[in-house]
Amino acid sequence: MFGQLVLSGISQGAIYALVALGMTVLYRTTSVLNFGYGETFMLGAFSFYVFLKIAMLPFIVAALLTIVLMVIVGALTERFLIRPIMMRPHLLIAMMTIAISYLFRGATRIVWGKDVLPMPPVFDFPPIFVGDMVITSQSLVIMLAGAVLVIAFFAFFNLSALGKLMQAASHSPRGAALIGINVPLFSLCMWSLSAAIAAIAGILVAPVTLLYPDMGATTLLKAFAAMTLGGFGNLGGAVLGGLLLGISEQICGGYISTSFMDIFPYVVILVVLLIYPAGLLGRQEINRV
Amino acid sequence: MSRMRDPKILIMAVAVALLACLPLFVNSYIVYIAAMICINALMALGFNFVIGFLGQLVFANTAFFGVGAYAYSILLMHVGLPFPLALLGACLAGGLIGLIVGLPALRLRGFELAIVTLAFNELMRWIYLHSGSIGGGASGMGLRPATLFGYELISDTSKYLMILVVTVIGIWMVSNIAKSTAGRAIVAVGANEFAASALSIPPARYNILAFALSGFFSAIAGALFAILLGRVAPESFGLNQLLLGFAMVMVGGLGTVAGPVLGAVLLTAAPEFLRSIPGAEEILFSVLLIGLLIFMPSGLFGGLAALFPSLRERHRGKLS
Numbered sequence: 001m002f003g004q005l006v007l008s009g010i011s012q013g014a015i016y017a018l019v020a021l022g023m024t025v026l027y028r029t030t031s032v033l034n035f036g037y038g039e040t041f042m043l044g045a046f047s048f049y050v051f052l053k054i055a056m057l058p059f060i061v062a063a064l065l066t067i068v069l070m071v072i073v074g075a076l077t078e079r080f081l082i083r084p085i086m087m088r089p090h091l092l093i094a095m096m097t098i099a100i101s102y103l104f105r106g107a108t109r110i111v112w113g114k115d116v117l118p119m120p121p122v123f124d125f126p127p128i129f130v131g132d133m134v135i136t137s138q139s140l141v142i143m144l145a146g147a148v149l150v151i152a153f154f155a156f157f158n159l160s161a162l163g164k165l166m167q168a169a170s171h172s173p174r175g176a177a178l179i180g181i182n183v184p185l186f187s188l189c190m191w192s193l194s195a196a197i198a199a200i201a202g203i204l205v206a207p208v209t210l211l212y213p214d215m216g217a218t219t220l221l222k223a224f225a226a227m228t229l230g231g232f233g234n235l236g237g238a239v240l241g242g243l244l245l246g247i248s249e250q251i252c253g254g255y256i257s258t259s260f261m262d263i264f265p266y267v268v269i270l271v272v273l274l275i276y277p278a279g280l281l282g283r284q285e286i287n288r289v
Numbered sequence: 290m291s292r293m294r295d296p297k298i299l300i301m302a303v304a305v306a307l308l309a310c311l312p313l314f315v316n317s318y319i320v321y322i323a324a325m326i327c328i329n330a331l332m333a334l335g336f337n338f339v340i341g342f343l344g345q346l347v348f349a350n351t352a353f354f355g356v357g358a359y360a361y362s363i364l365l366m367h368v369g370l371p372f373p374l375a376l377l378g379a380c381l382a383g384g385l386i387g388l389i390v391g392l393p394a395l396r397l398r399g400f401e402l403a404i405v406t407l408a409f410n411e412l413m414r415w416i417y418l419h420s421g422s423i424g425g426g427a428s429g430m431g432l433r434p435a436t437l438f439g440y441e442l443i444s445d446t447s448k449y450l451m452i453l454v455v456t457v458i459g460i461w462m463v464s465n466i467a468k469s470t471a472g473r474a475i476v477a478v479g480a481n482e483f484a485a486s487a488l489s490i491p492p493a494r495y496n497i498l499a500f501a502l503s504g505f506f507s508a509i510a511g512a513l514f515a516i517l518l519g520r521v522a523p524e525s526f527g528l529n530q531l532l533l534g535f536a537m538v539m540v541g542g543l544g545t546v547a548g549p550v551l552g553a554v555l556l557t558a559a560p561e562f563l564r565s566i567p568g569a570e571e572i573l574f575s576v577l578l579i580g581l582l583i584f585m586p587s588g589l590f591g592g593l594a595a596l597f598p599s600l601r602e603r604h605r606g607k608l609s
Contacts, residue, residue, distance in 0.1 A: 224404045270405060
C-alpha cells in the first residue's frame, strides 16, 4: 500500500508543484503574491474543457490554444490591472489580485452557472502494473508532463540569456532598469509565463477532477502550503514542497484518517510558519513591508 | 457641553430613530436584509481593525466571526446561559481568539501572516465540521430563540430591533476607540512601527490589541448572525464570507469608521438585486474593487470625504 500511496501522492503533488512554481515565479520576479492564481488555474481548466469537449478539437490543439489564451489573459491582467497601481504599496496590489480572483470566478459562473462539469479521461491506455502497484495512464501523463516542464523551466532559468535577465531583474528592478532592461515589459512577460504554467496545470488536472468555479480556492491554499514547506519564494522549494505535500497528504489519508487529509495542508502551513518559517530550502530573509 | 449641540449627533439620532421605524413600512424580507446589513457592518468594522487601522493583510476574520456564532450557540444551548450573557460570552471568546491569533502575528509579517491566517480559517471550519454533538457537525445546530425580558425574539422585526440596538452601540464603541489614544496608537504602529516605538508606543502591545478588538467585534457580528438565522452551520464560515467582508472594507474605505459601514450597506443590498444571474454578484464586486483600487484607493467614503471636507473623520485629542 505504501508504494501505491507514494505514487498517487507524486501525481497529486506534481499538480501542487506546478501551481506553486507558477506563483513563485511571479513572486520572485515581481514580488507580487497572486491571490487570484487559483482562479487563473481554474480558468485554464475551463478553457481547456471548452476547446476539447465543446469545440471538439484534438488534444494537442486544445492544449496549445488554452496556453495561448491564458498567456493573453495574463498579459492583459498585468497591463490593465496591475501596471496602473504598480508603484503603490504591496497591500493594494495583493488586494487587486483578490479582485481579479472575483472577476475570473464571476465570469466563469456567468457562463457555466453552478454546475459541476465532469470531464472524461483524455487518454485511454490500459493501466500499467508494477509489482502490486497500479499506475493509471492519466497520472502517468501528469507525472511525465510535470517532470518535463519543471526540468525545461529550470534549464531555461539557469542557462539561457533571458533566464539570467529574469534573475537580474528580480534581484533588483531598479538596477535592471538602469542597465537598459525594460522592466514593465519584463513584468508583463512574467505574468504571462505564470499564467501559462497555471494553464498547463489546469490542462493536466482537468481530466482527473470535476470542474467547478470554486475549485481555485482549495488549489491556491495547497499551493501556499507547498511554497511554505519548500521555502517561500524558492523555485526549487516550490517543486519539492509540492511533491512532499502530495505524498504526505496521501500517506496521511491512507494510514491516519481521510478526514484529517482535508486539513493536512493547513496544518503544514501553521506548523512550518510558526516553528521554522524559512521552510526546507529557504533562507531567513528580511521582511518586505 | 458643545458635544450635545453638534449637528452630527442630532443627525445620527434621527437616522437611528428612522431605522428603528423601518419595520412599520416594509415587508419582513426587507427587514431581514436590514438586519443582515447591520451584522455585516459590525463584521466589516471588526475586519477593519487589522486590515485598515493596523494595515496588515490578515484573513482570520471569518474564523473570529464563526467563533462568535459557535460560542454563542454553545453557551446558549449547552451551558444554558440566558441570551445577553451568551452574547457577552461570545464577544469575549472572539476577543480571546483574536488575541491568540495576534501572538504569532508579532513574528510573521506580510504574506506569511496572510497565509497563516487563511490556513487558520480553514482549520476552524474543519473543527466546526467535526465538532460532533457539541457543534452539530456538518449539518450544524438549531438554536432556541433569544429571550429578552421574558419576550421571545422570534419575528424578524424583533430580531432586527435587537440587532440594530447592538449595532448602534458597536459602531459608537468603534468610533470612540478610533478616536482614543489606543486607537491612534494602533494606526501609528500600522503606519510605521519604528517611528511608533520611537514615540514610546510599544508596537507589540498595540498589535495584539488590534487583533483582540478585531476578534471582539467580529464575534458580536457572528453571534447576531446566529440569532438572525436561528441556527449555525459550518458552510456559513467559508472563503466566500471572508471575501465578502474584505470587499466591504475595501469598497467603503480602509481605516475609517464610516467606510466599512457604507461598504456593508452597498454590498449587502446590491447582491439582492442580482440573485437571478449567477456570477453577477462576483462581477459587480470585482468591477467595484478594481475601479476603486485604480482610481480611488481610499475607498468610496475616502472619495466622498475628499469632495466634502465636513465628512472627514477628525481625531481631536491630546495629539492634535
